[in-house]
Amino acid sequence: xxxxxxxxxxxxxxxxxxxxxxxxxxxxxxxxxxxxxxxxxxxxxxxxxxxxxxxxxxxxxxxxxxxxxxxxxxxxxxxxxxxxxxxxxxxxxxxxxxxxxxxxxxxxxxxxxxxxxxxxxxxxxxxxxxxxxxxxxxxxxxxxxxxxxxxxxxxxxxxxxxxxxxxxxxxxxxxxxxxxxxxxxxxxxxxxxxxxxxxxxxxxxxxxxxxxxxxxxxx
Numbered sequence: 001x002x003x004x005x006x007x008x009x010x011x012x013x014x015x016x017x018x019x020x021x022x023x024x025x026x027x028x029x030x031x032x033x034x035x036x037x038x039x040x041x042x043x044x045x046x047x048x049x050x051x052x053x054x055x056x057x058x059x060x061x062x063x064x065x066x067x068x069x070x071x072x073x074x075x076x077x078x079x080x081x082x083x084x085x086x087x088x089x090x091x092x093x094x095x096x097x098x099x100x101x102x103x104x105x106x107x108x109x110x111x112x113x114x115x116x117x118x119x120x121x122x123x124x125x126x127x128x129x130x131x132x133x134x135x136x137x138x139x140x141x142x143x144x145x146x147x148x149x150x151x152x153x154x155x156x157x158x159x160x161x162x163x164x165x166x167x168x169x170x171x172x173x174x175x176x177x178x179x180x181x182x183x184x185x186x187x188x189x190x191x192x193x194x195x196x197x198x199x200x201x202x203x204x205x206x207x208x209x210x211x212x213x214x215x216x217x218x219x
Contacts, residue, residue, distance in 0.1 A: 017081050018077065070104045071114075074113075075093060075117050091158055173219070
């Protein structure tokens with residue numbers, strides 16, 4: 001495989017689909033405004049954007065820096081176009097690479113990551129479609145008090161399962177960032193809403209600890 005040609009074509013098609021997705025997303029509110037002939041004042045739009053856009057821009061930039069090395073070129077484009085990376089695409093890709101004994105940053109890892117993300121996207125689309133068709137019948141069940149604790153703990157359960165695997169394999173590197181984050185969130189619970197921004201902080205601490213342990217011959 002000509003790696004340069006592959007990467008060039010991946011970037012080309014990836015950028016095309018990213019911008020197609022952007023246009024489609026923007027066309028939804030535009031279509032609603034056109035249909036109902038109701039256009040919000042520009043001042044209100046700008047004011048609303050100033051309140052939320054900087055946060056999304058920051059998290060978006062952090063996710064690109066953090067996730068792209070894990071997912072590979074094709075997997076990253078596919079993941080960012082389909083969305084839901086943190087709690088679905090990234091865990092699927094990492095678990096698939098773990099099962100197939102391949103590493104991030106390799107050609108094998110990129111192939112496995114891309115297949116995992118594509119499969120996840122297809123399954124998600126099918127499940128959402130079924131949910132939309134059966135929303136009337138499913139709403140009372142999904143809103144039942146008995147299921148609420150399960151929905152409240154989906155992310156902890158998902159990352160807890162993955163964490164056990166990776167922490168057990170690299171416990172010397174994991175213990176410091178794990179303790180740091182536990183103490184931080186217990187001390188400042190309001191930071192739970194900024195978890196996306198703190199991902200690179202944890203990554204930086206892990207890299208620093210790994211470097212120190214490596215220099216001391218403990219890895």
